[in-house]
Amino acid sequence: MIEISAKLIGGPVYLPGDSIGCCITFLNKTPASFQNDDRKNNFEVLAWSSAQIHCSCVTNDKRITDKNFHGSAELSVNSETSFFPHKEDIGHIVFSTKPKILFCEMKLLSGESKSFLYTETLQNEIPPSYRGQLVKYSYKITIGTQRVNNAIKLLKIPLRILVIDxxxxxxxxxxxxxxxxxxxxxxxxxxxxxxxxxxxxxxxxxxxxxxxxxxxxxxxRRNANFYNITNSKGKVARFCLFKSAYKLGEDIIGTFDFEMSTVPCVQFVVSLQCEEIISEKYRLPGKRDRAVTPYSNCSEFCLNMKQCFLNLPIPLYITPAFSTNIVSLRWKLHFEFVTNIKSTELLRNTSKNDRIWHAPKSMEIETMVWDLPIQIYPTTTISDLHTQTKSYLVI
Structure with a gap:
């Protein structure tokens, strides 16, 4: 019984151009009680082992055509005896490195282990890891190993690749x-x-x-930008955004000023959204060319308020903006303002300085929407130096 363990050096997150290191260990776990008296036969034999990185792309066939898809051609090979790292993956292979042979014909005594270092440098022009509505890109390191007179076994380690726009x-x-x-x-x-x-x-x-x-x-960089939000009836609010470029894990901070508004705003909802846009070459006729996915959101009732604050977290697991030949991903803030058509100022004087406001039983409202593009980049701390990803396989 051979246990194969693979450990990523430096964590599972990388940028294009990075060098990936993976320590692969082969351990003979056959108990000593099962050994023969003849020491010459007390070993396990592995025929060979090889490693490769590849990226598979899965597209939404209801929105994207694959006629112009230039992925790697699938070879007609015997996957039982040939190294075929993506035989269990669905979709197209859009990127793959050349397989590297770790060893040929290795013998391991009971309890003996041997380690190999697999290194590979990523190309600069590769898509990022992404799971969206229209397209999915996923990266894996696949380690194939074969025992003598047995089928090939595959150990797959997922990677996360981030790109800069x-x-x-x-x-x-x-x-x-x-x-x-x-x-x-x-x-x-x-x-x-x-x-x-x-x-x-x-x-x-x-x-x-x-x-x-x-x-x-x-x-x-902090350079406050002010936006006057208006509709056909007048000014709804004044919005201030302190910066327009963010890293993964940061908070989007902004303020709403209603003091000079002429249209009462009852409620606002702000959501962080990504927009996938299909390139014309891969777009199916008669289908929408984009898909929108919301993430974190912030909602506040703001009737009769002078100021409100926006605090919208950016998740660490999302993918920064990117563009490929199939799809482009962009980020934006989506605003929804619920405004009052008619005045609802119902006040009752109780004294010279105090007044009581009574909420109306009904209210005529209308909703207006507004989108503000923002830029999201990878975080400067790609991965923790002490974080290591380890996977196991027993053959």
Whole structure:
């Protein structure tokens, strides 16, 4: 009995261009009581083992056509005796690395183990990990192992790949590579990224330090933007958003000012939404070209209030904006304002300075909606240095 264990070095989250390291250990767990007296025969034999990274894409066949899909062609092979890492996956293979052979014909005595380090560098132009309504991208490291005269067994380890939007890439190229190595969008050029003096900086962080510096400065920049929200009857509210670029895990903070409003606002609802837009090449005729998915939301009754605050958390598990040849993902804040058509100011004087407001029995209302685009980027702390993902397989 052979136990195969695989442990990711540096955590399960990576960026394009990162180097992935995986420590793979093979352990002979055959009890000593089952061994023969002849020591020459007290071993297990593995024919070979190989590892590969691949990304599978699953599309919604009711909204997206696969006629123009340029995925990897599936080969007609015998999956029992040939390494076929994505034989159990559905969808198209849009990215795969060349398989690397770990060993050929390895013998293990009872209790003996051997470890191998599998390394691979991700390409720059790859899609991110994403599970949406229209398309799903999923990455895995697949380790295939075969015992002599037995079928191949597969051990799959999921990966999460985050990408940086094209807009940021263009900015980084123009500002950092083309003669501006000390770029900063803040007033100073101090490194604003979080640091821990008790942890050593790994090589991965050193390689991505310029990218993280620019990313941190862009998402830390605070430049308040004010928006006057109006309808056909007048001004509903004044909204203030302190910044428009955020990282995963941050909170979206804003304020609503109703003091100068001419249209009473009864309630507002703000939700964080992602919008998937299908490229024209893959769009089915007569079908909608986009899908909207809501995430966290904030709701408040604000009738007769002068100010309200917005605090909307950005989940860590969502995918930042990206674009592929099939679909584009964008983020926005979706506002819904419930306004009162007629005045409902029912007040009764009790004294010179005190007044009592009575809520009306009924109210004529109408709802208006408004969308505000925002930018969401990966967090600068890709993964905890002490986080390791380990998977097991017994053959």
């Amino acid at each position: 094209e807009i940021f890439s263009i900015f980084l190229y123009d500002e950092v590579i083309l003669g501006f190595p000390e770029v900063s969008t803040c007033e100073d050029s101090i490194d604003l990224s979080p640091s821990n003096p008790f942890l050593d900086i790994c090589e991965k962080d050193k390689e991505l330090e310029p990218t993280f510096q620019v990313l941190q400065n862009i998402t830390t």
